Amino acid sequence: LQRRKERATKGLFLAEGVRVAEELARAPLDLHFAVVSPTLEDAPRGRALLALLHKRTRVHQVTDLALRRLAATEQPQGVLVVARVPIATLAQIPVEMVCRVLICDAVQDPGNLGTLIRSADAFGLAGVVVLPGSVDVWNAKVVRAAAGSSFHLPIIGTTLEELAAWLRRHDFQTWGAAAAGEPYRPAQTPARVALVVGNEGAGLRPETQTLIDRTVRIEMPGRAESLNVGVAASILMYLLSERSA
């Protein structure tokens, strides 16, 4: 079991829970094997997933306790799948006339990064770019929080330099989400926007500031100083998706 966890760091990743495993089994990714326990067969949805997994990969049966020990998240729901990390590059982002991408700069909470990927998928963004200093996108907790969205759009790890060149080449306007920014105004939205979100506590790194054309914020009539980073970026992605409809 330990060896399997190790392998997950060698170009492989762990997908845990019924919903994430379903999405993975339907995605065109290279599955290595699945591990299931009796819990999975308690519900019809779990039994359907098991049948699907048998068609797609090797399935190992273990006890519920053994599966929980192997799992990296708290409620694996009787299933985990080991698969190959899909390596994506900036060239794989489909850059249409109207295009929005999300850039994560030093986002460190796995739940926040997973939520950002899920919202980017929900609002039809063309891709997610993850800069150095962020938690690993293929960490099992990130994959779990992304609820299957990790397999729906290109997720790219790259350097600031490569990203800056790509953004310039494709004529993106780059927006930083920051509590000190201008309030978001729909009328000012250009065709191609790259939205950059920073660290939960420290915000955007100084070197990342060099990318930013303008900073925007969500208007908040209440008392809280700021929003959760996943919430703030999701509201901006929602507003941007409205403008591109």
Place this chain on the structure above:
Amino acid sequence: LQRRKERATKGLFLAEGVRVAEELARAPLDLHFAVVSPTLEDAPRGRALLALLHKRTRVHQVTDLALRRLAATEQPQGVLVVARVPIATLAQIPVEMVCRVLICDAVQDPGNLGTLIRSADAFGLAGVVVLPGSVDVWNAKVVRAAAGSSFHLPIIGTTLEELAAWLRRHDFQTWGAAAAGEPYRPAQTPARVALVVGNEGAGLRPETQTLIDRTVRIEMPGRAESLNVGVAASILMYLLSERSA
């Protein structure tokens, strides 16, 4: 130390981390004591907090290791405060002509519940009602994720029956957030709205459905089936706060 944790279940709660402790020290709540470790004094912000805590309550100095053992969250940042839970009732919600409240029905992830409280505060909601089956609002992980907003607005635990009577008396329209609802349309927003969000997996409980006048959803042009519950409710609270501005 163990006894202190026990006490936290007896009408007391734990607030951990610099930002949450700052907000708590500035709130008109009954602090019992604080526990700090050398880490807190590494930064000017921590030293300012320490001075403030000394004015407000008894402060115990322990080692970093002892503080981490005592803490319920992963990064207590050298400070935890034990305080009395502020008991609030529905009567404490200020019901203005235009009024929005959030109702949490069986929300089980501490991070999600904390994020919901933080967004409710940010968007100026009048209060948060938490129905049975949700995680404890004063759980240290919820308080941490709420980033100080737990001390800014009334948070009320009550039954479905009492809540239903209160909503009727004050002429609220009750909206359920659900992926199968109607798309949100700003023009249909009444003066008083109670927004109900349900469990991460199962949605609203059948008994809670009886409260609901209509269900609404966020339009999503992308592929994800649904949004994180904290994100979906935060977008609706944002849109509702725009309409009341």
